[in-house]
Amino acid sequence: MKKVFIVANWKSNKDESEAKDWLDGFKIQNLELINKEIIICPPFTLLSQVASEVISRKLKVKVGAQNISPFDGGAYTGEINGKQIKEFVDYVIIGHSERRQNFSETDETLFRKVDQALKYDLTPIFCVQGKETKVPPNVAIVAYEPIDAIGTGQSDTAENAEEVASFFKKNYNVQYTLYGGSITSKNVKEFTQMPNIDGVLIGGASLDVKEFYAIIQNA
Numbered sequence: 001m002k003k004v005f006i007v008a009n010w011k012s013n014k015d016e017s018e019a020k021d022w023l024d025g026f027k028i029q030n031l032e033l034i035n036k037e038i039i040i041c042p043p044f045t046l047l048s049q050v051a052s053e054v055i056s057r058k059l060k061v062k063v064g065a066q067n068i069s070p071f072d073g074g075a076y077t078g079e080i081n082g083k084q085i086k087e088f089v090d091y092v093i094i095g096h097s098e099r100r101q102n103f104s105e106t107d108e109t110l111f112r113k114v115d116q117a118l119k120y121d122l123t124p125i126f127c128v129q130g131k132e133t134k135v136p137p138n139v140a141i142v143a144y145e146p147i148d149a150i151g152t153g154q155s156d157t158a159e160n161a162e163e164v165a166s167f168f169k170k171n172y173n174v175q176y177t178l179y180g181g182s183i184t185s186k187n188v189k190e191f192t193q194m195p196n197i198d199g200v201l202i203g204g205a206s207l208d209v210k211e212f213y214a215i216i217q218n219a
């Protein structure tokens, strides 16, 4: 049975009480998770809370960050570095198109972020927008997220995503490829049943715990 990653990217959403409500909803669910790696990526402000609730509620999920500083600790006002997030997470999303577009993150910056993640033993989930996106060395998980599919309700076709996933496995030393972009409980299986797609990265549909639960069940 192949391993399937199901990653919730909450983006810049939820405050403490909303996160608690989501976790309350998650706790009561009796999920069958044998081959599934569930990763919740809250904003930085909720990492501590979600990480400790995951432990106290004995949830079979991992926590990830949505970003990491390209620098180590020091005089970098406003940045959160790898050593700091390592206290709470195992994974970190790097190179999301929203960061490339809105925060002008360049390939050089993203390569440095990957270096920082690896230095602190964090697993990068490196987002690529298409075959032309450069992948830094030693990235094990790539998430293919075509820009037109993000938040639009118009996912890529599973066949095209499969083709891109196999391209990254062939051309880079990538172990797992995920697909992201308008995934819901209705279309998730089309993607996860593809031989080279090892999971999904979910934005909007991950905010509602019931829908996220349905995605996990159907994946």
Ligand code: PGA
Binding pocket: 009, 145, 149, 150, 151, 152, 153, 180, 181, 182, 183, 201, 202, 203, 204, 205
């Ligand atoms: P979406 O976002 O599921 O809302 O399309 C996916 C992502 O940006 O990771």
